[in-house]
Amino acid sequence: MDTFDLTCMKEPEAVFLIEAYTDRAVTYGDLRLMVNGLANRLHEQGIRNGDRVVLMFDNQLEFIISHFALLRLGAIAVPMAPDVSEEMFQHVLQQGEPRCLLGKDGLKLPGAIITDAIVDADSQFITLTITELQLREEMTEETMFEPASLDSEDPIAILYTSGTTGRSKGVIMKYGAVRADFEDFGQDLGFDRSTRIIQVMPVHHADGWCYSFLLPFRFGSSVLLTPTFQASVAASFDRLVGEYGGNVLIAVPSMLKSLLAFKPRYLGPVEGKLRYVLCGSAKLHLDLVESFETQFDTRILDNYGSTEALLIAYYTPEMPYRKGSVGMKAPRCEIRITEEGEIAVRSPYLFGGYYKLPEVTAEVLKDGWYYTGDEGFLDEDGFLHLAGRRTQDVINKAGKKISANAIDEVLLACPGVADAATLGLSDAIYGEEIYSFVAASEIGKLDEAELMEYARKSLPREQWPKQIIIVDSIPRTAIGKVIRSALMDDLKQPTGGV
Amino acid sequence: MERIDQGVRDILLKITGVNPVESHSLLKDDLGIDSFQFVQLVVELENTFKIRIDDAHLNMNRYTDVASLSAYLSEIAKNAEGIA
Structure with a gap:
């Protein structure tokens, strides 16, 4: 048994994942059996350590099981939205050179897969549809192979950015960096078995990816997975915190605005149900914070980070709010402000570069420091303040x-x-x-x-x-x-x- | 129906800034409505027409164009009048 098996076996009856609205659920015990079963199937199909595998799912349990199975194999996940544009799809296929694509039931690929361009003549590109029925049928205690023992530098995923400048870049997520970040952040936030994350972000986006997968798993927490945030999710938020017991929300500010707008519709109470809201990715206006905290009787914890650096600064529940700051510098982050005012970061959480783009990587990753492109300053107590962006682009x-x-x-x-x-x-x-x-x-x-x-x-x-x-x-x-x-x-x- | 259709178009103009909004305008492709604007739209529609859109009808994909949304709202309004 390895760490994965042992973590799952600690409390096998505990819930790991619930899909809101469909009521599909997976316990830690089931997670182990389903993951091992799928890992065996993928191993039989020839997927090995270091192979890239595209995952095309909505926010659904098949994504989570598939990603864990790839970890068992030491394969690298390349998550993509099922409705991705054909141009982006072809770009990822050509640049990422995946061996295999795992997709949701009924997935319609946005373009043809030109296998010759992707794999060598000896191997064949595989596409597999993953369904819960199959996963349950294949459940097994044992893997038929020696599960991968991952090193800190091993990549576990390539997350493609939305591509603000030129073509989209694949951010290499290293096992050690991701583990270190989740370990520190989860501890500071007091994650434990009673934590149930309401996960409304898309799973192929860095935020959704982090909070649906290894972070909750590490702390024995559970995930309440909903479809990507939309009106129907906002309208039934009272069910998410009441019936489903979600107690930590991951959000961007515009979602909070939507929840406030729909609050008069709620039949069940929502006040005091959320321990806190983890909010990042976009500027948080003070009036929104005050309004949401009052009406939902909770605390909003702002944070600042990026796919490349993971969390750079954040608030914890014990930390008083400091006007204008995105939170305190993460304990193991070193922050340096350049002469031009740019925030540079050095930490154990940094990415492994942009996939196959050494020159682009070298522009932002120099001597172990990641240059964020954002401007700001650290105050005397270690709180980070953002002042704008270095580039107006x-x-x-x-x-x-x-x-x-x-x-x-x-x-x-x-x-x-x-x-x-x-x-x-x-x-x-x-x-x-x-x-x-x-x-x-x-x-x-x-x-x-x-x-x-x-x-x-x-x-x-x-x-x-x-x-x-x-x-x-x-x-x-x-x-x-x-x-x-x-x-x-x-x-x-x-x-x-x- | 016409009153509701005009009201829906007025609200969409206010939210999206797209002018003109036609009955056949597609919510996503022509007006660029996103999930946050759709929430805003629902709140405005409910307040303006004194109706309630049930949760099952809050999926934006149910409405391709302005006319399909207006048709649904007219139906709710008619039922509400019937009950009253």
Whole structure:
């Protein structure tokens, strides 16, 4: 028996996972048997240590079992959304060179799998549909092979970022880094067997990935997995904390806003049911914090981190709130502020680089320090304060990173547009919203409504500007940098269609 | 039905900023409604029309376009009047 078996056997009757609404559930004992059974099947199919395996599931138990099975084999998970775009799918297949794809029942692949480009002539690319029925039929005590003994440097997953600059990058998650981060964070947060995480984030995203899988497992906690956050989840939140006993919520600020909006609908009590809410990924406004904490009688614990660095700073339940800070520096994190004001981090939690992109990795990972791209400062007590971003390119809309430059490029391709500058401005719902400023090449030729229609046709939905403002010219410094403050004045007094 | 359809379009215009909102506008593809805006939409619709959308109908994917949402709301409004 190894650590996985022993952890599961400590309290085999304890619940590890519940799927809200479907009521499917897995105990720690079942988890062990299902994982070992699937690991045997994958081993028979030839999946071995170091192989990349794409996981395409919604928030569902098959994802969790599959990921644990890959850990047993020492294989590397590459989680992707089932509704991923064909372009992204092909990019990951070509760059990640996976051996196998495990998908949900009824999965419709977004494009063809060109196996020749992916695997060598001797091996064959495998696609398998994973269902609970099969998992239960294959349940077994023993693996037919020696389970992988993972070293700290071994990658366990490659998480593809949303790709704010250029193509999406695969962040290599190292076993040792992930384990160290979860160990420290979970202990500081007081995770134990009574902790039940309400997990509404997508499992293929770093937040959802962390909180549905190894973090709760390490502490004998349980996960209440819901479909990715949407109105129906927000509307039945009273059931999640009442009937299902969820007591810790993982959220981004816009979700809290939705829960507040739906609170009058709740039939059951929600006050005092949450021990705390772990909230990160986007700017948290103080009025939202106060309103949510009062109405739900709970505490919101802000945090700051990234897929590359995991948690850099966070609050614990015992830590008093400090105005303007995202929390105290994680104990094993060293933080250095560069001369330009950028936050650099050195810690045992850092990623293993971007997959097959050594040059891009070298731009942000230097001598063991990760350069976050964010600006900020540490106060005298070790609380971290964010001051903005070093690059104005990234807009953080509800935790999604969007490239302002990519939007500008599209706007510049529109006939009649001479210059464009897109900014992320503070927004009560999303943290930041997208505003695009456009200057015409010939006065009188541009119309805001037409430009908006053009943007909507040319850009993915999440990149649509909230507003396009036509200005006489984009104010820039001598070196061409956009002067934000001058554009903000234009937003207050838009000129309208000229 | 027409009153509700106009009301729905007014609310969608306010939330999305897309102008014009037509009955055949697709919620996701034309108006760019996301899950957070859908929550906002539900709250506004319930307050404006004094109705309650039941939890089973809170899945955005049930409504392809504005007309399908208006049709559902008209049905609720009619039933509510019937009960009254």
